[in-house]
Amino acid sequence: MSRSKLLYAHSGGVTAVINATAAAVIAAAREQEGRIGGVLAAHRGIVGVLHEDLIDTSGLDAAALARLARTPGGAFGSCRFDLPHDDDGKVMERLFAVFDAHEVGFLLYNGGNGSMDAVARLQAEARRRAHPLVCIGVPKTVDNDIVGTDCCPGFGSAAKYLATSMLEAGLDIASMAGPKGSVFVMEVMGRNTGWLAAATALAAGGDPERPPHIVLVPEAAFDEEAFLARVRETTERLGYCAITVAEGIRRTDGSLLMEKSHDARGYVQLGGAGSAVARMIHGRLGYKHHWAIPDYLQRAGGHWLSATDHAQAIAVGRAAVAYAVQGLGGTMPAIRRVRDAPYQWDMAPLDCDAIANLERTLPADFVRADGLHVTAAACDYIRPLIVGEFTQPTQHGLPDYRAFDLPRLGRRLAAWRG
C-alpha cells in the first residue's frame, strides 16, 4: 500500500487544549511511518487548504511537540467556514485538487458539529469519486454540544476555568457584601447551550447558599419577574447574589436578552446578556452591580487546564490517527463514559453522518424546574471533567509559551479565486 500524507486542520473557535490534539496527531502519525508519509497542517483551517497554505510539521521535534501540547490557542490558525452547498461543487473540486497535489490520503478535521458535517460530506465525495481519501473527524469545542460523545475536548478546561472563577469572585463579593446589597453577574459562552454556565454550579459544592445562586441557561426561557424575585430574596438574605448568565439566554417570547444600544454614530450595537442582566437588576432593585465577561479567557486558560480534558484531547488525536490507518473514513472518536466516580472512559468510532449539524443541549433533568439553576445531576455529569491539574513551566512568572517555527510548503497549483 502506498504511503500518503496526513493533513491536519483546526476548525472553528480554538480551545486551551486543541494544540494537545494536534501534537498527538503528529506524534501518532509518525509512528505509522509505513502508512503515513508525513504530516501537513493547514494554516487557518479549511481556508488554508483552499489557498494551498500548508505547513510542513516535520521540523517539530519531540520537545516542540511537548510544548505544543501545553500551549493554548490553535498554533496553525483556524477559521469559521462551512462547506457551501450552492457553489456547483467548486470548493469540493479545489479541496481534492489540493489533496492530490500534495499526496494527501488522510484528512483529520478537528472541530465541532459543523466540522463533523464537513467530514461526512468530504468522505461521501471521496466515495463518489472513488478517491482513496480517508477523512476522520476529531471532536473539539468548549460548547460541549457534539452529539454522541460523553464530552468534547476543550470543554473540561473551560468548565474548570469558569467554576474556579465563580468560586473566587464569589469569595470576593461575599467579603464586600453589606446591607445595601450587591450583585455579581458573570457572562459565559453558550449561544444555544448551557453547558459552560452549568459548570459554574460546581463552585457551590452543592451548597445553595454559596455562589452561584442563580444560573441562567439558553435551554430555559428567561422570566424577568421570577428572576428578579429570586435576586431580591437572595440578596436580602445574604447581602449579595452571584449569577451566571449564558450569553444566549432568551426571553419567554424567544428574543435574545443581549442588549441593543446605539453608539455615538447611531450604529445599533449588541452588548452582552451579562451586562443587560446586571443593569436590569440595578435599574429595578437598586443594588450595586458588577459584571465580568471572561470572553476568550475562558477558552484559553492554559495556566489552569483540566488534566482530564488534556488527556482526552490527546487521546482523541491518537485515536483519530488509528482510525485513519484502519480506513474508518467518515467517523469521529467519541468518548464513552464507563463510570462516573471514579471517572472512567474509553473511545469508539462514531459515524459523523449520524451526528452532523445536530446540537446537544442540556437534558431536561439537568435544568431546575424553575429555570433559575441547574440540578445535582448536571453537576455529577460535569464534575469529573474538570479534575486534575497540569503544571505549566513558567518564565518570569508567566506560562512559558513560545512561537513555533512553521515553514510553509511550496504551492503546486494556481491561486484559489473562490
Next chain:
Amino acid sequence: MSRSKLLYAHSGGVTAVINATAAAVIAAAREQEGRIGGVLAAHRGIVGVLHEDLIDTSGLDAAALARLARTPGGAFGSCRFDLPHDDDGKVMERLFAVFDAHEVGFLLYNGGNGSMDAVARLQAEARRRAHPLVCIGVPKTVDNDIVGTDCCPGFGSAAKYLATSMLEAGLDIASMAGPKGSVFVMEVMGRNTGWLAAATALAAGGDPERPPHIVLVPEAAFDEEAFLARVRETTERLGYCAITVAEGIRRTDGSLLMEKSHDARGYVQLGGAGSAVARMIHGRLGYKHHWAIPDYLQRAGGHWLSATDHAQAIAVGRAAVAYAVQGLGGTMPAIRRVRDAPYQWDMAPLDCDAIANLERTLPADFVRADGLHVTAAACDYIRPLIVGEFTQPTQHGLPDYRAFDLPRLGRRLAAWRG
C-alpha cells in the same frame, strides 16, 4: 506592662492575598503573648468596629491559619468607609469606646491610601486623648497606588493574572486572525492609575508584534484618532490587534470614556471603557470585536497567585505586629526595593501622615511618549512582582477553599446609631 488586645480590620476592596496578611498578623501576634492578649478581627472592617461586630480569632488553629493564608477575598469582610470630618467627632468617640470596651491596645488597619489617612488620624486622636492605642497601617491594594512603598500586596497577583490572561487570550485571537481583521479589548481595573494595565505589557515579552499591541492608561489622555490609526495599522499588518484598556481612561477634554447609555426605563447607565473602545473600533473600522472584563476575577485569582506577592503580604503582616509592640504608632511597613534582578526587598516603617490620601500614578518614563503603550522601564519594574507560583490544594478539580468558623464576641456597648 499590661497585655492588651490587637484588633485587625480589612479596609476597602479585597485582594487575592489580603487573607495571607490577616493570617500572618494573627500568627505573629500570638508569638507576642507577653504583650498582646489575643487577636480580634472586625467583621466588615471599620463599620464592624462601629457596630461592635467583632470576631474572636482564638479558635483558628495553625491549620486554619494556613488555609486562610491561601484563600482569596477577605474572610472577615470589608467595607468602603472614610472617617468623616464633619460629625463632631462622634465616629471617633464611638471607635475609642469600642476599643476600650474590648481592651484593644493595638489596631492594625489593612488597606490603601484612604486607610493610611485613617491610621494617621486615629493615632493623632490617641495622642490627643493620651490614649495608649497603637495604630499601624498595613498596605494592601491591587491598584498599587500607595506612595512610599515599592509595591502594594495584592498588586503582584492581580498583575500576574492579567498578564497571563492577555498572553493566553492573545494566542487565541492570533489563531483566529484573518484578512477581515479582528480586535480584542481587555478592560482592567484602574480608575486613576495604569499599574494593572501596564502589567499586561509583560505578556509581550518585549516583542512589539505580540499582544498587547496597545495599552491605554489613565495617565495618558485618550486621543481617538491617533488610537484608531494605530489599531488600523496593527490590524492590517498582523490580522488582529489586542488592546488593554484601564477602566478610568479619559479623553483629551478630561471626560471619562466609560460609555453612557439609556436602559429600557430611561436610566442613564455607565458601561465600561473596554466595551466603549471595542464598539468604537467596530463602528469606525468595521473589524470584528471582542471584549473581556475580568472584573473581580482579576483581584481574586487564588489559583494563580504570585508567590512574590504572597510572601510580601505575609511579611507586611508580620512587620506590622512588630511595629505595634515597638510602639511605632502611625506607621506602615513600606516595601523597599534593594535590587531589581534578582529582586531583593526589605521593609521599613513609613509615617502614614506623609502619604495619606496621596496617589502614586505611573511615572512619566513608564508611559510611552505617544500615550499608546508603556515602556520597558515599566516592565522592568513590574516583572519581579509576578514571579513565583503557588500550588493550591484542590478538591474535585477546584481550589480547596472552605468557610471559616468565626465566632462573634459578645457586645458590651449600646447599639451604634451613627
